[in-house]
Every structure is written in C-alpha cells, then in structure tokens.
Amino acid sequence: MIITMYQASVPRMVNILHNLSRIIDKAQAHCDAQGIAIPVLMDARLFPDMYPFSKQVQIACDKSSSAVARLAGMEVPRYPDGETTFTELKQRISKTIAFLESVPPEKIDGTEDKDIVLPVTRQETRYKGLQLLLGHSLPNVYFHATTAYNILRHNGVAIGKRDFLGQP
C-alpha cells in the first residue's frame, strides 16, 4: 500500500468543507435563537487587520479548488466573493465540493513531482506537486477553516472540535 496524491487531497478537503458547512448551520441556529443579525457574524474578525469570517470560508474553499485544479492541470474555478448570508456561503462550499468531486483521481495521482507555479503575494513561487499539497495547500485550508471556527467560537457559537474534525 501507498498513499496516493488523490487520497491526500480531495477526500481530506471535502471532509473539512462538509464540516465547515455544518458548523455554519450551527452559526445560523445561534443567530436565530439569540436574535443576532447574520452580518454581525459574517463580518466578525479576531483582530482589526484580519479577514472576517466570510472571507476565511471563501479562502478555505479557494485554496482547496485551486490546489486540486493545478495538480490536475485544469482551469482554476473562480467564484465572486459576494456572499452576504450563511446560505450563500454554504452554496460556495457546495460548489467547491462539487468541483473537487468532479476531478477524476487519475488526474491527481502521479502529480507528486509536477512543477507548479503559484502567484503568492505578488511573487511567483515554484512548487513540486507533493510540496504544494502537503506544505502549502492543506495547511492553508486547515488554517482558514480553523480561523473561521475560532471566530464563531469566540462569538459564543456552541461548537466543538468534533464539529471541525467530523468523521475522518
């Protein structure tokens, strides 16, 4: 047995995005129960120069789809960042999961050594496929998904680590 690039990418990203979608359901229920306006949590942030909740979710989606698209040699899907409700944010997640699941495993497998160039902070960064996935993309997805979680937790939404991890 070995690990394939597909096993280490699509199922992991789909799992964390599904969990994020269910966490958003809990945020919605929290707002409904407490009479909190949705934009209050959509725009919440942990520090003035950090991205708000909505942007954390958008980046978690985009880091997933862009990594998988680049590994597979497909066009990176682009979605406009206009979500203003939890429902729209869940649709963004659904679209991302649908794209991830549409990519055939054979397009991802064997890309460990593929050369990939990323435009990171105005400067091109070169990666091998394996390094992109394990050193850049997955840490980014987890980083932004956890920060989204932490913003809700900081605002009193009753979620726990099990909501974040889901069923591995």
Added chain:
Amino acid sequence: MIITMYQASVPRMVNILHNLSRIIDKAQAHCDAQGIAIPVLMDARLFPDMYPFSKQVQIACDKSSSAVARLAGMEVPRYPDGETTFTELKQRISKTIAFLESVPPEKIDGTEDKDIVLPVTRQETRYKGLQLLLGHSLPNVYFHATTAYNILRHNGVAIGKRDFLGQP
C-alpha cells in the same frame, strides 16, 4: 513516485512545530516591548471554555508525537504540562521535534493499513494508519497550532500567515 506515510507525517509536523516556536519568539518580543507579563498570553483564550495558548501548543506537540509513535509502534512520549514561560514551551516543542526526528522513516512507511486504537473522549476509536494520520492527527495538529496563532493574533502580536506556514 508515491507519497510515503513518512513524507506525510514527520516533515509536516516538524515544519509546523518549528514555525510555532518562531511565533513564540515573536510573542516573547511583543511582551518585552509592551511590558506585558508572560502569563497574560500563556493563559489567554478566545472564549472562557476554550483551552488557553499554552495548552494549544502542548496539544499540537502531543498530537504529533503520539501519532508518529503509534504508527511506528513505539511508546508514546509523555511530558508533564507544567510550562509557565515561553522558554519552557519552546523546550516542549524542541523535545517533541527531537522525538519526531529520531523515528526512522522505515518504521512509519508501510503503516497505511495498520490498525490503531485511540482512547478518544473516554471511548475507543479504531483507525487505519492512513485514516489516523490524514483524518485525525494532521487536522488536530493544524487545528491547535492555528488556534495558538489566533490567540496571539487576537492579542495584537504582529504575526502573519507566512509565520504559520514557514518554508514548505
């Protein structure tokens, strides 16, 4: 080419723990410059029933070493949670990294299908090696490392995502 269990575990955990150690240096410098007592940040948390900064770092360490030890069939290292300073917390990280780097790759490789039983919240959970690593351990390490980062960021320490990602 394939991904090995070793590539997907030890180097990733070592990278994130090194980054966390350098982030702690920035927290120390922040406290020194602003006249903030170290326990204020060590004990900081994002919500009353969340773990404080020090515990987030301890768990990021322990989830790394326990996963690698279990995959390798070695005894899980246990360190007491008594750290009260950033220096001690950095020592905890150093000990963890030294353990991770002491494990020979051949003890980790080929453990994808190994049966592993974890005592998770008073209830045994069974994993295959691959599922433990990609579905439980790495998400946990990133979750607690990101939460440690977010606690410092929320308290005004000047760190950015590049500090978290380091050199992949």
